Amino acid sequence: TCYMNAAVSLVSNTTPLTLYFQKGLYRKELNRDNVLGMKGNMALAYAELVRDLWSGRSKFVAPLKLKATIGKYATRFDDLNPHDCQELLAFLLDGLHEDLNRVTLKPYTELSDSDGRPDALVAAEAWDNHLRRNQSIVVDLFHGLLKSRVQCQHCSWESIRFDPFTFLSLPLPLDDSLLFSPVLLR
Numbered sequence: 001t002c003y004m005n006a007a008v009s010l011v012s013n014t015t016p017l018t019l020y021f022q023k024g025l026y027r028k029e030l031n032r033d034n035v036l037g038m039k040g041n042m043a044l045a046y047a048e049l050v051r052d053l054w055s056g057r058s059k060f061v062a063p064l065k066l067k068a069t070i071g072k073y074a075t076r077f078d079d080l081n082p083h084d085c086q087e088l089l090a091f092l093l094d095g096l097h098e099d100l101n102r103v104t105l106k107p108y109t110e111l112s113d114s115d116g117r118p119d120a121l122v123a124a125e126a127w128d129n130h131l132r133r134n135q136s137i138v139v140d141l142f143h144g145l146l147k148s149r150v151q152c153q154h155c156s157w158e159s160i161r162f163d164p165f166t167f168l169s170l171p172l173p174l175d176d177s178l179l180f181s182p183v184l185l186r
Contacts, residue, residue, distance in 0.1 A: 037098035097138035
């Protein structure tokens, strides 16, 4: 399926992640007890796919085991219908993260407000809180912090927070001059 091929192509061409699986480093970090994970099955299926993709033994690789594993835990993908690539990519990365999460006991954390403190301090605190519950190769490579600022229109009180993210949606330009034009190719 095209959406799966696109997602797998994106993830498997992330060199540090592919090397992590090729070198077998995932084996030491496999978290089969994480209630948010898939008992290690997602990481194992992905590791097998990476081995097959990058072995050079075949021109074509069918990600059947990975597709079956994804379908087992997310039945919405358990068919041959087209799906959203970003939705699958999010599910795959989250599944890999939870199967490889180094944190076994996740403490309760609260996001605190800036209260006028410097951004660097608030961001460091937010990142530390995030890492108290989430530590994996996926976090190392794909997670970041997004600054959000809200200001009250009546009293001008300002709230600044830094929230973890894996994906950022960016708007496509609507300006016609930025769109593809065959005239520009001549």
